[in-house]
Structures are given as C-alpha cells and as structure tokens.
Amino acid sequence: MLIELSRVERPYAAACHLHVGTDGRDRLLVVIKALLRTTTNGEFEQLRPSIRRMQKAHDTPRSSVRYASDLAPHKPGTEIVLVGHAVRPRAFPDAKPNDVGLAVHGSGLLLEKHLRVHGPRRYERRGQEVVAGQAALSEDTPLRWEHAYGGVCPASGQSHRQNPVGVGFALEPSAREGALCPRIEARGAKSEAPAGFGPIHPTWEPRYGRRGTTGSDWVTTRAPLPPQDRHERYHCVAPDDQWLASPLVGRETFTVTGTERDGMWLFSLPGSRPRVNVASRLTAAIRPHLDTVSLDADKHTVELSYRVLLPNHVSPEMVTIETEDAATFEERHGVADVAALLGLGSPRVETGDQML
Numbered sequence: 226m227l228i229e230l231s232r233v234e235r236p237y238a239a240a241c242h243l244h245v246g247t248d249g250r251d252r253l254l255v256v257i258k259a260l261l262r263t264t265t266n267g268e269f270e271q272l273r274p275s276i277r278r279m280q281k282a283h284d285t286p287r288s289s290v291r292y293a294s295d296l297a298p299h300k301p302g303t304e305i306v307l308v309g310h311a312v313r314p315r316a317f318p319d320a321k322p323n324d325v326g327l328a329v330h331g332s333g334l335l336l337e338k339h340l341r342v343h344g345p346r347r348y349e350r351r352g353q354e355v356v357a358g359q360a361a362l363s364e365d366t367p368l369r370w371e372h373a374y375g376g377v378c379p380a381s382g383q384s385h386r387q388n389p390v391g392v393g394f395a396l397e398p399s400a401r402e403g404a405l406c407p408r409i410e411a412r413g414a415k416s417e418a419p420a421g422f423g424p425i426h427p428t429w430e431p432r433y434g435r436r437g438t439t440g441s442d443w444v445t446t447r448a449p450l451p452p453q454d455r456h457e458r459y460h461c462v463a464p465d466d467q468w469l470a471s472p473l474v475g476r477e478t479f480t481v482t483g484t485e486r487d488g489m490w491l492f493s494l495p496g497s498r499p500r501v502n503v504a505s506r507l508t509a510a511i512r513p514h515l516d517t518v519s520l521d522a523d524k525h526t527v528e529l530s531y532r533v534l535l536p537n538h539v540s541p542e543m544v545t546i547e548t549e550d551a552a553t554f555e556e557r558h559g560v561a562d563v564a565a566l567l568g569l570g571s572p573r574v575e576t577g578d579q580m581l
Contacts, residue, residue, distance in 0.1 A: 226242060227240045227241070227242050227276060227296075228240060228242065228541050229276075230255070230541055230544055230545075230546065232544070232545040232546070233257075233545070234545075234547045234548050235271055235548075236259040236260070236271040236272075236548075237257050237258065237259050237274075237499050237546050237548070238257075238258055238259075238260075238273060238274045238275070238276065239255055239256065239257040239258070239276075239499075239544075239546050240255075240256055240276040241253050241254060241255045241256070241541050242254055242296065243537070244298050244534065245449075245450060246298065246451075246534075247450060247451045247453055247455065249450055251537040252298075252534045252535060252536065252537055253534070253535040253536070253537060253539050253540075253541075253544075254296070254298055254533075254534055254535075255501060255532065255533050255534075255535060255544060256276050256295050256296065256530065256531075256532045257499045257501070257513065257530070257531040257532065257533075257546055258274040258275075258276060258295065258528060258529065258530050258531070259271075259274060259495075259499075259528070259529045260272040260273065260274035260526060260527075260528050260529075261495070261526065261527045261528075261529070262524065262525055262526045263490070263525045263526075263527065267491075267492065269492075269495065269527070272526065274528060276295045276296075277294070277295055278294045278295075278296065279292065279293055279294040280292040282367075282369055282371070288371075288390060289369045289370040289371055289390050289423060289424075289426070290423065290424040290425070290426050290462070291308065291423075291424075292519075293424040293462040295530060297460030297532065298460065298534060299457070299460065299532065299534065300458075300460055300461050300516035300517060301457050301458060301461075301470070301516075302461075302468055302469050302470045302471065302472055302516070303468070303469045303471075303472045303473045303514070303515050303516055303518060304461050304462065304463035304467060304468045304469070304516065304517055304518070305327070305336065305463055305467045305468075305469075305517075305518045305519075305520070306422065306424050306462065306467065306517070306518070306519045306520065307327055307368065307422035307467075307481065307520045307522065308368055308369075308422070308423050308519075308520070308521050308522070308523075309367075309368055309520075309521055309522025309523045309524075310365045310366060310367055310368065310484060310522065310523055311323050311325045311340075311363070311365065311366045311368060311409075311483050311484060312365045312483070312484060312485065312486055313362070313363050313364070313365065313486075314483075314485075314486060314487070315486045315487055316487070319362065321343065321344050321360050321361075321362055321363045322341050322342055322343040322344070322360065322363055323341075323342045323363045323366075323483055324339055324340070324341055324342070324412055324482070325339070325340050325342055325368065325481075325482065325483035325484060326338065326339045326340075326480070326481070326483060327339075327422060327467070327479075327480075327481055327520075328479070328480040329469075329473075329477055329478070329479055329480075330477060330478045330480075331473070331474075331476075331477040331478075335469060335473075335477065336466075336467065336469060338422070338466055338467065339411075339412040339413075340368075340409055340410065340411060340412060340420055340421070340422065341409075341410055341411070341412040342363060342366050342368075342372075342408060342409050342483070343360040343363065343406070343408050343410075344360040344362050344363040344364055344408070345360065345364070345405075345408070346358050346359065346360040346361065346405075346406045346408075347403060347404060347405055347406060348401040348402055348403065348404050348405075348406055349402065349403075350402050354398075355398050355399055355402045357406045358406070360406075366408055366409070368409070368421065368422050368423060368484075368522075369421070369423060370388050370390050370391060370419065370421050370423060371390050371391065371392070372391075372392065372407065372408040372409045373388055373391050373392070373407050373408075373410070373419045373420050374388065374391050374392070374394060374407040374410065374417045374419050374420070375387060375388025375389060375390065375391025375392070375393075375394060375419045376388065376389065376390060376391035376393040376394060377389065377393060377394075378395060378396055379393065379395070379400075379404075380395065380396065380397070380400055381396060383396075385419065386429065386430045386433075387418070387419045387429055387430045387431075388419035388421075388429065389429065391419060392404075392405045392406070392407050392408070393405060394417070407420075409421060421464065422464070422467065424462040424463065425462050425463070425464065427459075431465065432459060432461075432462070435455070435456035435458055435459040436452065436455060436456075436459055437451065437452025437453065437454045437455035437456065437459070438452050438453075438454055439452055462517075472514035472515055472516065473494065473515050473518070474515075474551050475495060475496040475497065475498060475515070475551045476493055476494055476495075476496045476551075477493065477494050478491070478492070478493045479491070479492055479493070479518075479520070479527075481520065484523075485522075490522060490525065492527065494515075494518075494527070494529070495529075496551055497548050497549060497550050497551065498512060498513075498515065498531070498548070498549060498551050499512075499513065499531055499546050499547070499548060499549075500512055500546070500547045500548070500549040501513065501533055501544060501545075501546060502544070502545045502546075502547060503535060503539055503543055503544055504543045504545075505539070505543065511533055512549070513531040513532055513533040514531065515529055515530070515531060516530055516531060516532065517529070517530035518530075
C-alpha cells in the first residue's frame, strides 16, 4: 500500500511503501518526484506529480508502456525516457522523413540519439528484391513501439522478443511484400531492429533477461522473493542507449528535436535536488541520486525521479523531504559519503559512527 508523505517541500511529492529485498528483509522504499513544465521564457512551472504504477499506452492486450511503474526499489545511474509525437516542421511542410533527436550536454556531450520517422509505406517488389516503398508525407507520429520494427511474424506466429507490439516482421525477406514498413527506425541503421525512445515492458528484452533465474528451484526455495542473481538494471526501463552510468547532477542541458512545429525543445535541469531527513536517535540527511528523467514532448513536461531504501524501523512520520542545492550538498558531505548515506542493500543507514 502506498502512503503519501505529508512533510515534503515543493516541487516534490513523495510516497512510500514496504519493500522486500532479495535478502528477505523489509525496507521502507521512499519514491520522490518532481514534475516541471517548461515555459516560453525557458523557466519551469511547478506541477503536482503523482506516484504511479505501470500504465499502458492504450487499453488493448498488446500495448506498449506509456508510463513505467515508479515503485522500483533501485535504479543505478540515470535513465532518460521520451514520449510524445514526431511532427512535421512548419518550415518544411513537404519533409519526408522527419528526424527526432535527443541530446544531453553536461561537461561535454553525455548522450545523443537520433531516430528517423517515415510516413506510411509498404514493402514492394523491385526486380528480385523486396524493399521499402515510397513513403507518403510524414504524419504526426506517436513515438511508440507500435510503429517500430517487431511485432508478430505472420508466417510463424512468433513474437519479437525486443518488441512484440511492432508493425510486424518476416523471417524471410520475400514474405514482406505488401506488408507495412516500420515508421520509426534508427537513423543510419545498417540492419532492421526495434528503435524507440519510450519505456520497455518488463517482459521484453533486454529487461526480461535481467530478471534473474526463475526456474523450479526459485519457485520451491525463494518465491515470492526476487531471484538472488537479478541484474541491478532490471528495473531500468529506458533503451540501453538512453542510460548513463554516472548519474546526472543537475544543470545539464537537454535538446529535443523533431517534436516541435517550430524550432526545438531546449531546457536545462534544475540545480537543486531533494534531501531526505530521517529523524531517529539523530537526524540523518540522505541525498538520493536522480535516477529517471521522463520527458513528454507533447506536454513539455519534465519528470524527475529519486528513490531511497530505509531501514524497516523507520516510519513515514519520521521522514521529511526538503530541497537543497546540489553544490551545497557535495561541499558538505562529499561524493563518497553520499553512497554510504544511502545504505542500499543494508538493514540500516549509517552516518559517520552513528546509525539510525
């Protein structure tokens, strides 16, 4: 059961629930989020975020994920997810195809990715080959996995392991004639593969392969506890090329292209972060890292997510969330101390020689 925390400073909202780790111990998982909307003058408007479970893009059995669950116990690094539409630029009304790009700059270029979005097209035969036909004018296209390579092979009924909701695929190239082509693909790709910016379902690869060993031994000896060999990135939902091993620290600049009628979507992350205060025999200040940046290009919203696991004797009433400048915290505690304060994988949170 989710319990909303009441002592939370804006722009954050926070909720907690009891989480059982791989060691079988209960811990209090605190999830903290901020929801910001960019304005025309480059500033942020603070909105009220919600802590949610996974939501599908549409209410059908085969659907991509619109919003991933916020209740992951831990995410290393920072992942970036982008949803929205690829749109035809006003200055080039006859453009086909349209490129959508995502770039993040900090001390240098941290991430850059480009997808090519086509108008509707089908495979056609040209001589002895079956190739992608001429595309119609590019429409406003949802950036969803349904428009990418993958789906179900009509001949075998086999689902694509990385994207079972795509436009369809064929094991034999000759069987593609007349079938829909993917509308979203990696720019400059040498081979066909699913391509997208959105969250990956937990039953799709590569997430499914990171779940850990769940055979008969797990069923009889550990279930419902998670597998002991579960990969630390199992709960990361972004494509692998949208994950950064070193967490973002604030003030990084984001550039999103191909989702605006005019120009680009450009903004910088705030320089502040949440500080988690836990009142016990002493007050411990914990600074979780920014683990998820969720971008909605249609709404111009930026969602920032953080999380921390606390010992099970900590109650929600003992937790307050405040805002602190990132530089102030690093000067006070140092980078090495932050990891120690988190206490992930430990039944207690330590601060120096004291403990909660």
